[in-house]
Amino acid sequence: MCGPAARRFLFDPSACKTYSRIPIPVRTFRASAPNPKGVTATMASKTLSSSKNTGASARSPRSTLRRQGWVTGVLMVLPYTIFFLLFSLIPIVYGFGVSFYDWSLLGDKTFVGLQNYTNLMQDEEFRTNLLNTVLFTLVSVPLMTGLGLLLAVLVNSIRKGQAFLRIAFFMPYVLSVSVISSIWVIFLQPYTGLLNRILRGIGLINNEIFWLSDSTLAWVSIIMATLWWTMGFVFVLFLAGLQDIPESFYEAAGLEGANRWQTFRYVTFPSLSRVTVLVVILQTISSFKIFGQSKLITGGGPAGATKTVVFSIYENGFQTFQMGYASAIAFVLMLVILVISLLQTFLMRKIGE
């Protein structure tokens, strides 16, 4: 799992090697790269003939080719770059601009400076929605990570029927948010829904639970649905991580006389540190962006109790059409996610050391 080190890898490609199944050549294709160990170019190409350092072997023909290649290189990057400019970079800059205006849907706009941002801080509803989102993230991310890890450890220790278990746990992930939301709304209905019937059947409850009419239970419902829906993703990441741990680690632990818990605590879990950080960060980011489940399962209700930050963007932007205000919210969201991503870079670098 070299990927999460994306930004680190930019600065130190060799740091990637130990974690990736795909070896990444050091400083590929750089005729001018310093020649390590002082060997001559021809010697290097003979002794290290395979993937490493071939860049130094054929200096002169390569550099002409490189210059000719520039044009091709630019042309090959160009199509994507156009899309990137039009649908990523320009919208970001434009959106930032809009956030300083009082901007209605019809295009009446007045420059208001930072007013949208100052209003935001006094907006009771936005603060509630932000708090809801943070609470949802704080509850769902540890649950998702812990349960996903548990499932992966369970499944990894079973050889026979592993395919069936993998399919069962991953299956909900391929369904769309509309399908899973609707399934859960019906699943949670009082009197007719299956969940209450099961809970009554096994004697856990006596009275009907009205899942979607109480604000706490509505959040519990959204969390249950989200866990069911996306746990498969976390599970396969952990499973892949577990299967990357060399058998010799466990043999060593066995020789030391470690019991099952000690093996997990001192061998399995530390080996999964990169995957765990990756999962936590990915889940934190996607939890912060939650919208579909809240819109479709509870409609933001009861009484706005399950509205989220993206819900605020949606309502202000496309229901009351305050484009400037909605853009300001979007920038706050972007900032939060940026901070989380930078934190990830930092953590990943630390673990790599």
Add this chain to the structure above:
Amino acid sequence: MLDRIYPYVVRVAAVLLAFMFLTPIVWMLSLSLTPEGGRLFGNGFNVSFDNYATVLNRAPIFGWMGNSLMVSTITTALVLLLASMAAYSFSRIRFPGSRVLFVLFLSAMMIPGEATLIPLYLLMRDAGLLGTRVSLILPAIAGPMGIFIMKQFFDGLPKDLEEAARIDGAGFFKIWYRIFLPLSRPALAALGIFTFIGAWNDYVWPLISISDKAYMTITLGLPMFQSSYNQEYALPMTANALAAIPVLIVFLIFQKQIIRGIAFTGGKEM
């Protein structure tokens, strides 16, 4: 003692959990096969496809799925093409400024799509594209993740590969599509699966862009159709089943590749 029963505990727990995970899906299918007010296991086993006929009569489910299929397929094809082309250039050619550009693309991975909904809406409206299926495809291509994943894969391919081709006089472009593309099938498959599922499931941008029923994707159309049923569950559940069955069939056929692709791409995301 504990050691001896442990493997059985694990197995029983895993199987129980697996059935718990499958319950909502099985229940969806069973409700959809039961007529409203009827019972699937009432007097014997009565399966009825009436609900399916009713839903297909009342909502253009297949049309919506067609839209989803079209949007997701074109998005995926373009992402694979443009991302692998750019990634090859970043991996092997290195023109002046290419490194800066690559870092710019990578840092854009930290920007959530939700943050650009408003400007995207305004720009699409000004361009006259709002409400079209094209408006769903264009922003999805601009995501930089594909470039990162493909570059990583290309960086791992040995140099010797292209040496021979270069001696034969092949240009960079030719090396890309004759040598690199065929070799990167596993990475392309993984990225393709990831992109396709993402495009198929996109909800918030289609919700904002599309208002014409005829252009809706299934993810958008389904809740709209279901919102008119309050106390009736068989028909909404049947609509869910109709939307889910093709996806589940494709998943069951390619489950190995899909799970591996998601693990591969997800592990490299961000």
